[in-house]
Amino acid sequence: MSYSESRSQLGVRRLLDADWQRLLAAMGRPGRARKWTDAFSPRFAHIVLIRRAHAFHRSGWRRLGKLTSLLNFGLFGIEVPCSLEIGPGLIIPHTNGIILGAARIGSNVTIYQQVTLGAKMADWGYDLTQRPVVEDGATIAAGAKVLGPVLLGTNCVIGANAVVVSNVKPGEVVGGVPARVLSPGN
Template identity: 55%
Template sequence: MSVLSDLLDADWARLCLLSGGGLRPRLWRHVLSPRFAPVLLIRTAQCLHAANWPRLAKLPALVNFVLFGIEVPPRMHIGPGLVLMHTQGTVLGAATIGANVTLYHQVTLGAKDIDFTYTMSMRPIVEDGVVIGSGAKVLGGVTLGQGCVVGANSVVLNDVPVNYVAVGIPAKNLPPEAERSHEPTIDQSITM
């Protein structure tokens, strides 16, 4: 029970931080929050699975799917500090998801091909501090490096390096802002 409580405390603290309201105590009424209730169900399923109750773990996962439109296998490891900004149409079938990850709605993390056996090598690895925008699809055995950002509606089929930004279909990796060239664009050079 301590593991569940610790994970929920970390998830709640990060949600409070991102919402700008400052850290507030986690109360029972927060179970009704559409941004926190799905995380509570994910964590409950994970803890039941870890406690060797895999069939019982499917119950909160099913409730999450029916109520919030999010599909998350109970056996998947997700680090503390998970924030789901919106859940509808979200499928989280990654190998692992690190700490302090933010996901928007209609994100899909999964295998490129049908994989009912949940083969880890066919699924994405999401490292710590990653932000994945609305409608993004991350498919196959790719790694999203620490602190990277996946743009809205991008389709990621290759690894994204640490702190890079992946955008487009298929996604192209852009280096961190500090490393990007700041050459003037055509419009800027005309006005100079």
């Protein structure tokens, strides 16, 4: 299912089910249905809060969405605006120090600790045209910084501690400061 389909067709439960199944598959334990107690798993509780915050925001309960995002920041050290659109299948194995200030994030994306997605300069108005877009299947390794209005193509890989300030083509592997192509894409 593509990102565009996720917003219109998937509710919070279906998004969480997709996130849970992808997490289990990544851990080598696919197939188990999600139970309500899984919301307390240290690998999944922050995803539940991200999804709930966005659902509150979309339903018009913007203050409750912001409060839920603030709770996520306090508990897990992950800063995600409640307005951020994120497709199904999100995995964030380690949450410490993550800032997801993107324009949008696609489906089946994996984001590791200490990642920053955001504008190049302070952007208090949250102008989406100044923020990164992450397409489906991207992997962003620990410590990477993706800054400005860049596009991370489908199935690309951003290496650990890379600083990305220009577009990354689908399937490319980039790394370094500033990031350069280490392996060409499709």
